[in-house]
Amino acid sequence: MAAIARVLAWALPKASFESEILKQLALFCGAGLLVSLLMMTYGLDLSAGLF
Template sequence: MATLARMLSRASGFEIDVETLRPIVIFCGAGLLFALMLLSYGVDLSPGFF
């Protein structure tokens, strides 16, 4: 997480703290999970699908 914060700080030119980045990453991850769940609604994901 610290490496990601340093990389974003260097790329953007703004100082980004790890404690600021953590809730943003969690919120984006939850949104991505929710979007994937919506996309798979009605799709048969049984073992026979794979």
């Protein structure tokens, strides 16, 4: 948790425009969603037989 706070404190002051902050926040949330999806599919057989 402290590492995330440290990274955000390091990254956010560099973003001078509000749109840049929103882009960084969107990328952070997207990475979190990707990791969540990967964790949900861990161990599942995602071969062609599933579909």
